[in-house]
Each structure stands twice: as C-alpha cells, then as structure tokens.
Amino acid sequence: xxxxxxxxxxxxxxxxxxxxxxxxxxxxxxxxxxxxxxxxxxxxxxxxxxxxxxxxxxxxxxxxxxxxxxxxxxxxxxxxxxxxxxxxxxxxxxxxxxxxxxxxxxxxxxxxxxx
Amino acid sequence: xxxxxxxxxxxxxxxxxxxxxxxxxxxxxxxxxxxxxxxxxxxxxxxxxxxxxxxxxxxxxxxxxxxxxxxxxxxxxxxxxxxxxxxxxxxxxxxxxxxxxxxxxxxxxxx
Numbered sequence: 658x659x660x661x662x663x664x665x666x667x668x669x670x671x672x673x674x675x676x677x678x679x680x681x682x683x684x685x686x687x688x689x690x691x692x693x694x695x696x697x698x699x700x701x702x703x704x705x706x707x708x709x710x711x712x713x714x715x716x717x718x719x720x721x722x723x724x725x726x727x728x729x730x731x732x733x734x735x736x737x738x739x740x741x742x743x744x745x746x747x748x749x750x751x752x753x754x755x756x757x758x759x760x761x762x763x764x765x766x767x768x769x770x771x772x
Numbered sequence: 773x774x775x776x777x778x779x780x781x782x783x784x785x786x787x788x789x790x791x792x793x794x795x796x797x798x799x800x801x802x803x804x805x806x807x808x809x810x811x812x813x814x815x816x817x818x819x820x821x822x823x824x825x826x827x828x829x830x831x832x833x834x835x836x837x838x839x840x841x842x843x844x845x846x847x848x849x850x851x852x853x854x855x856x857x858x859x860x861x862x863x864x865x866x867x868x869x870x871x872x873x874x875x876x877x878x879x880x881x882x883x
Contacts, residue, residue: 699875763814
C-alpha cells in the first residue's frame with residue numbers, strides 16, 4: 658500500500674546526543690516536509706524539500722538537519738544544539754502538481770523524549 | 773507574513789450538540805484550504821476547499837470557504853464522543869508548495 662513510513666515511533670534521547678528520524682514514502686511525491694508539534698499546539702515547519710538534493714529551512718530549523726539523497730527518503734536529524742527537542746514529529750509529502758489538486762499526506766509520527 | 777488562525781482554541785460540548793469551528797487566513801498565492809482531524813497520531817484528511825460558497829459534506833461534517841472574507845468553517849452536527857480530536861486547518865500556497873497550519877481547535881465531546 659502507498660504511504661509514508663516513519664521510524665521509530667518512540668525514541669528516547671539523552672541530552673547531548675544526536676538522533677535521526679527516518680521518513681520513507683512510496684507515493685512518488687516530489688515534496689516532503691518535517692513538522693514539529695508540541696502539546697496543544699499546531700504544526701510548525703522544520704524543513705521541506707521539493708526535489709532531490711535540495712531543501713529549505715522552515716520556521717524552526719535551528720538545531721535540526723535534513724538530507725534528500727533519494728526521492729523516497731527525507732531523514733531528520735535532531736542535533737544536540739536543539740535546546741528543547743521533546744515533541745511529536747510528523748513527516749509529510751505532497752505532489753508538486755499545479756492547480757488545486759493536491760493535499761498533504763502524513764506519516765504516523767515519531768515521539769521524541771529527551772531524558 | 774502568511775498565517776492561519778483558528779478559533780476557538782478549545783471547545784467542550786455534550787453529545788448531540790452542533791459545533792462550528794473557524795479558520796481565517798492570510799496566505800499569499802492561495803491554492804486551497806484543507807481540514808484535518810487529529811486523534812493522538814497523524815492528521816487524517818477531511819476536506820479540501822478551493823471555491824467560495826460550495827459546501828463540502830461528509831456525513832455529519834460539512835465545510836465551506838469564503839475567499840472574499842478569507843475564512844472557512846467546519847460544522848459538526850449531532851456530535852459524538854468519537855468526534856473528540858484536534859481539528860487542524862491548513863492553507864496551501866502556490867508559492868513554494870507550502871502548507872500553512874493553524875494551531876488547531878481541540879474538541880472534547882462528553883457523553
């Protein structure tokens with residue numbers, strides 16, 4: 658079945674460690690996104706990519722890094738520079754077709770807790 | 773600055789009540805407005821609206837867009853406890869294929 662797979666679903670990190678969240682999609686979408694959601698809040702954009710080997714910072718990119726070496730994959734690294742990383746992370750994808758025809762699809766999310 | 777504002781932030785109602793959730797936006801190069809339902813996991817798609825005045829309906833849920841006044845509403849009639857969730861509004865922009873999300877409305881339906 659087509660979809661977006663995120664892993665791991667739950668992750669605990671010690672302070673000072675980098676962690677990488679995986680995101681893979683088989684929807685043949687060009688655009689991929691990473692959002693962060695804190696309790697009681699909406700989605701905030703961390704990074705997005707519209708094409709392989711290219712990505713742009715979102716509103717809260719500090720302390721995060723991404724890569725887009727393959728169309729299907731858009732991993733997110735939460736670095737030790739991110740001061741408050743405990744949150745729910747959502748990966749998403751969409752087509753780049755023009756007009757009004759596309760929506761954004763989400764993975765199941767990854768819960769990151771710093772201990 | 774592009775932004776999407778939802779109101780109210782939270783709402784508690786009794787089963788059977790009707791609720792209206794609001795979403796206003798200021799987004800450059802508007803393409804569409806999307807509603808999602810989120811229940812402790814990934815948001816699930818409800819509606820996509822592109823034209824003013826045309827109601828989209830799915831069961832007890834309906835939504836409409838006003839592109840002149842830059843807002844949308846999501847109505848839920850005869851609410852059930854299973855409607856308890858966060859409802860997210862997003863606006864898609866043709867600029868950079870961006871999606872702008874509101875903070876969501878947290879709906880709690882009590883028996």
